[in-house]
Amino acid sequence: MDIRQETKWLCENARELERYSGQWVMFNAGEGTFKKNESLSRLLKSAPSAQSERPFVFHVPSKRALAATVFGTSR
Amino acid sequence: MPARKKTPLPPKLYQFPYVRFHGKFYPLIPIALTRGTSNVNTFALLDSGASISVFRPEIAEALGIPRRKRKGMRLGTAAGGVDIGVEKVRVEVGTTAFNALIGFSHDFAASFNIIGRETFFNKFSICFNEISRTVLMVPLEDLRS
Helix, strand or coil: CCCHHHHHHHHHHHHHHHHHHCEEEEEECCCEEEEEEECHHHHHHHCCCCCCCCCCEECCCCHHHHHHHCCCEEC | CCCCCCCCCCCCCCEEEEECCCEECCCEEEEEEEEECCCEEEEECCCCCCCCCCECHHHHHHHCCCHHEEEEEEEEEECCEEEEEEEEEEECCCCCCEEEEEEEECCCCCCCCCCCCCCCCCCCCEEECCCEEEEEEEEEEHHHH
C-alpha cells in the first residue's frame, strides 16, 4: 500500500468529491478505480478480491456537517 | 580489530498534506484498521483536542464489531454528551502498527473519523505545520532505538 499515492489522490480530488457529500467513496489510486455509494457495506462488497490491494474508503463530509464542527483552518 | 559500530537507521518520517474540503483544510491521514480477518483502509482526522478516537459506525460494521460487544463510554463534547462503544483495533500508519482503542458512535457520526490522543499520540512525535499545511509524524519507537 503506497499511502503517499492515496493521500495525493485524495488531495487532488477532494474538490471533485465534494459533489458526493454524505456518501462513501472507494478508490485505489494505483489502479485508478473509483466507486461511490451511500452504503459502505455495499461498497465493500463490490471491492476486488483479497488478492489485489484493499482500496481506501472515505466518507465525504457535507458542508453542513463540517460547519457543525470546530476543526480545520480557513484559507 | 575494534568491533565496527553499527550505524542506527534514521527514523521514519511520515508527511501528510492537509486536505481541503469545502474551503477549509484538515489534517487527514491514511490509516489501516484490522480486527481478525477484516480490514479497512480509510482516512481520519488527527485531532489533538480529542481525548479518544471516534470513528464512524459503518467502520465498526465493516470490521465485524457487533454493537453489543463494544464497551460503553459516555463522551463529553461541546454539543453535549454522546454514547460510544469502544473496541481494541489493530492500527497501521505506514509501516507502524500497534493496538489502539477506538470508539464508534451512531450519535457522533457527523463528519470525519477522529483520531484522539489516547493510545495514538503516545506512539508518534507529531508536528502540525499550519503554514505549509502538513502534518509530520515520527514513530517514537524509531526515536528510542
